[in-house]
Amino acid sequence: MLQSLAIKNFALIEDIKLDFSEGFTIITGETGSGKSILLDALSLVLGKRADLSSLRNREEKCVIEAEFSLGNYPLASFFAEEELDYDDTTIIRREILPSGKSRAFINDSPVTLEVLSQLGKSLIDIHSQHDTQQLSEEEFQFFLIDSLAGNTSLLEEYQETLKLYRKENKKLKELLDFQKNTQKEHDYNTFVLEELQEAHLEEGMQEELEEYYKQASNSESIRDNLSESARLLSEEETGIMTQMRELSSLFSRLSPYSETYNDLYERLDSCYIELDDISREIYDLADNIEFDPKQLVRVQKKLQKIYDLQKKHKVSTVKELMDIEEEYAQKVTQMENIEGDILLQEKVVANHLKELNSLAQKLHTTREKVVPTLTKSLQSTLKDLGMPNAQFQISLIPTEEYLSLGNDHLSFLFSANKGGNFGLLKKTASGGELSRIMLTIKHLLATKIALPTIIFDEIDTGVSGEIAHKMGEIMKQMSQNRQVFAISHLPQVASKGDAHIRIYKTDIAGRTTTQFQVLSYEERIEEIAQMLGGKNITESAREHAKQLLSKN
Known part of the structure; x- marks a missing residue:
């Protein structure tokens, strides 16, 4: 989990340090207050490229430091492979120098952005509205099905066999090409x-x-x-x-x-x-x-x-x-021996192909078994999220082509309306519908695999009322086994948090600065009341805020 985040001389932030807790943390603030700055800072820690425009004061270096607790992550082997010192409490630091150069460190050891990015993927999953395009990507759809089917080890075995098959088949083709091209010679x-x-x-x-x-x-x-x-x-x-x-x-x-x-x-x-x-x-x-x-x-x-x-x-x-x-x-x-070499290589390729086909069939069988459950779970949860007529058609058709994810052709179609035509998600679902579908999928995945810390960036945009309440409940449930952050404008969602951080802008010495405030219970009442009724907070808004908080 993310334990703390220190940011110095970055965008509108001068120097802040935030400590985080387990469970569900809410982040709120007015539009333009700096919530995106927080995500940008985290993205740098996770391996994103930086430039001088990130510096608040271009004559000083920018430092972003995140402290993680890795006790529940199987990352010791990653640290060993990259020859890094492993510690259950790991500190990642990014520095952007006035010269424009950027440096990255893991536990004070310098690393490349590639290494940092690989580690970052295992630590934090930042989901913004724009990330819903993942839903239409076949790789993500297979990841969903295979995660629910428990195919991680089977898929790894298939991919390793595929690698061997392609390697040996390449050798066979080289022998055949050599034979063909050198016959005259x-x-x-x-x-x-x-x-x-x-x-x-x-x-x-x-x-x-x-x-x-x-x-x-x-x-x-x-x-x-x-x-x-x-x-x-x-x-x-x-x-x-x-x-x-x-x-x-x-x-x-x-x-x-x-x-x-x-x-x-x-x-x-x-x-x-x-x-x-x-x-x-x-x-x-x-x-x-x-x-x-x-x-x-x-x-x-x-x-x-x-x-x-x-x-x-x-x-x-x-x-x-x-x-x-x-x-x-x-x-x-x-040249005369090549005939025998070709026969031997053909046997090697055939054996790998036989094993590959067997593993592909196992993948297909396990995937097919989980599809009805997946379809039912998606439709049931989406019904609670205000999409009562949401339907999915998920089909797996075996092909003769062996790809990195098997030999299945995956069709993942969606219809939002009763009697409507099924089509690709990106063409048939609205932005709000895609956000709810993504939240549902993340919730399903959380029950099967150890997801890293999740940050939902305004995933609740376009919903309100009871649907917002249900979305908040889902994120609250997810936080029982992992750390969850939600950047939200909805009071129904904000009231579900175990902790609440408000982001706001203020002018200090003639410069606009982004500030962070961890809210107490009373301050949360005021913040949620303002989210309900605007800046002029009424007593009824306060009472409503108290009611929302009391339900959690």
Whole structure:
């Protein structure tokens, strides 16, 4: 509940502090006295944006501070999530500096307006005449039905499942889009991969093939040269081997005469032995020069395939081609695996959809059960509020579309007159009727959920007499389990309050200032009497005021 409100240098308020009690508090005052200023100040505490026009004295800062008792609010988790110090007695402060900057604090910790606004929604519900447009909003209508049906946990479970379903369905669509958009690319990748695989690439193969090709394509020349080399080496009279033997023989005869000759002899003998070995190898090579023409053609084709691939992929080695082959293999494998990925993802989506449909059906069933009770309660209460012929047609039609509030299409129609046509609330109900409908709905909600502190801003506009009395009774009943404020011009409503605050304007030192006065019993008699009969209060007005107060 709101325990106190301190306002300094705001609009027509210089410096005031108000303490509030539990139950039903009435706020009255003449038109233009400053009741809207009080609501504007509270709105700033609840996260509304501010500007310099709010400052009474533009050379000083404006400070608005509200103290709340949070014992009955489940807000500890909110404070933990926002890393704020939690206390059953929490102070919210807004400051507007002369520079135009605004600051917000919760228990002296600076916070953003977004955080302040989130907390504010759980603390105070300000309802003005213009807020009746909520009645025509489908989200509010669902909130009403689900609150009465006790669907809070079920709706949260549905929304969490919907979030998962949308997330997984998005993944599925991405996979399908990828498959569709890359099919042509996949066909090309497969073609390139098969082309590379057909080459049976191995490291070092190009060098081996090129060497074989050079020898095979020049086999006749190689054979001729080897044969001529063999002839030069081993010709019987003039061959190198014959002359080498003679030379070695000469130095063998000289070797006994000198160590130098002996060294030369040994070197010549070694050369002879090496030359003899070379000669034998040349003979062997010459005898084995035979190349298969068909093999040569195969090697030629294989080499040409390698050269063509290197040119196509702009590389110069087989190793680079093998790297490209691996790259295309991964692309093809990824694309081929996508079929399995899609099947798995379709199963995931189907499971979420099945669960989502089950939860949506449960929501529909619980909503349908509560609609007759809701309709009856609305019509019964509105009858007491001077709308005896008010009727509602509320229907829920399941659709195939899953939205944040279920898969129901909600039709919430109203008729104010007997035999009249049903239509949308905003088109068929007057402002006064909408106010009474909203009050009735708030009263119904108060019996089912823990509403925050409620402020009704002239919700009783356009009514009088017994209807005003009934509206006051409803707000009085609501205040038994929560704090309720009512800004009112009606004495029937004002008399219902447990506490009464009068707002008025006065001139101090040549400046108009808004003042607040908590009224005593006697002062309430005078205030209500004035509301009944005007400024010239008569004794009969006072007696009437006493009678109104005595009934409460």
